[in-house]
Every structure is written in structure tokens, then in C-alpha cells.
Amino acid sequence: MLSAFFIFVRGILxxxxxxVPGVSGGTVAMIVGIYERLVTAISHFDTKFLSLLSARKVRQAASHTDFGFLATLLLGIIVGLGGSSIFMHSLLTDYRSVTFGAFMGMILASVIILYRQIKNKNFACGAAMVIGAFLAWYVTTMNPLTGRDDDLLYVFGCGLTAICAMILPGISGSYILLILGEYEPIIARVKDLASFQTTPQDLLTLCVFGSGCVIGLLAFSHLLKYLLRVHHSVTISTLTGFMAGSITCLWPFQKEIENVFQNVSFMEFPIQTRIYALCAFLAGLVGVLALEKAASLLVPQKTKK
Incomplete structure (x- = not known):
């Protein structure tokens, strides 16, 4: 079992x-080895959990949902989001190519590591990986739609879809909201709520969106738990494909066109920027592979003692 400190660190990551736009927290959960535990813990917010609460068996309910793990992880996520907001904006504004180059290298290394962990590399796994990669690529290259935030059913569907994408490694929930045209309206309403300037209609919209997120999270986590239990290799192959297909989001050479960052040819950037981005890419790639190798060497030593 992981100690609370290491769970907290994983939450920060x-x-x-x-x-980071285009990067999913689910990707990191997969990389650091807590993805399946996270999905299982979320899926345990079920009827048994409710029955334990109704019987006032709080300790058993907390144990059933792996509450200590979830609470520690959530605290780390909050700290990571808050802390990174201080410097990530500056990195993405002033050093976007270098930052995305490093992330691209790290994600590619993670895809390689996950591919090695697939136990049964058969045709079904290969097909699942290709389909997953294509779907992720297709979704991340879609043009944004015009939102319909006056349609509460549409807002509910956006919340449900975005939270499902957020669980999947490789696909960013915020990016899905951007495609559906609801990212800016939802963010604006959250800001208004934080500054106590919200209206009853905006509050209703946020509640509907939040309901979609909660229902989507619980339902999709149950589906993922089932797939990981019954079709583990195929499911991991699909998730690995999602990560591989979404790498285009982290292409280091992007320019803002009509208020949207779009991938362009590396030739449109100065040679110095290209070299820095390449070095960052290689550093991210080699760094993650080296850490994985070091971890694999340490495990046998611990088991021998």
C-alpha cells in the first residue's frame, strides 16, 4: 500500500x-500506477455505501470507498492546481514550445511503458489500441462548437461527457468542454460564483452541470471497473491508444489563430526555439524512461530483503 505522502505527491502531479490544456489528470494517474485503484474507489460510491451511511456505519463506509486514499489524492490535486497556476501560466505564455516539448516527451515515454505492461499482446489488443488512438486524435482535432448554455439538457450532457473524458487518460475534460462550446460559459459562471456575483439562472446552470458530472463520474467508473476486471489487456490497450492519439495536443509548435492555438510547421519557428523544444522533448522522454528503469531495479531489491 502506498503511504499517504506518496499518494499526496501523485495528487499534486x-x-x-x-x-495544462490538453493534458488529462487521468494520464498521470495511469503513469504513476494509481489509475485502477482510483476507478475502483470512485465506483464504490454505490448502494452499499448509501446503506452503510444510513446505518450510521461511517467507518465501514469510508473503508468501502477507500476514503483515505481519495481524500489525500484530492488534497494533492487541489495543491497541484493551486500551485501550478502560479507558474504554469508564465511557462505556457513565455516558454510554450519548451513546456509542450517536455510534456510530449513524457507522454510518449509513458505510452512506451504502458505498452510494455500489456500482458496479452494479441490482435484484439492491437485493434483496441489503434481505435483508441484514432478516437483521441479525432476528438482533439475537432473544431469547437457554439455552446447552448440556455439549454439545460445540453449543459447536463456536457457535464456528463466532460467528466467521462476527464477519467480517461489522454483526453482532457476541459478540452471536451472547449469543443462543445461550454468551457468559457462554465468558467465565467464559476468565477461569478466565487466573487458572489452569480444570478439564480447561472446557479441553476452550474447545478445542472455539476449533476451531469456526478452522474457521469459514478456511472462511467462502474463501466471502467467492469472492463478492467473482465477485459484487462484490451482495456489497458485502449487507454494506451487514447494517450498516444492525444499527443498531437502537445505539439510544441503552435500559434494563436483566431484566439485558438493551432499546430503549425516547426519551420515557422526560429532555429533556437526548435533546438530548445527538441532538447526538452528528449529530456522528458529519457527522464521518464530512466525513472521507470530505476523503479524496476529497486523493486526486486526490496523483495529480496
């Missing part, structure tokens, strides 16, 4: 990832 997930929070930092969620602050």
Missing part, C-alpha cells in the same frame, strides 16, 4: 497536469 495530477493537479499540475490538469492545469
Amino acid at each position: 495530477m493537479g499540475i497536469a490538469d492545469s
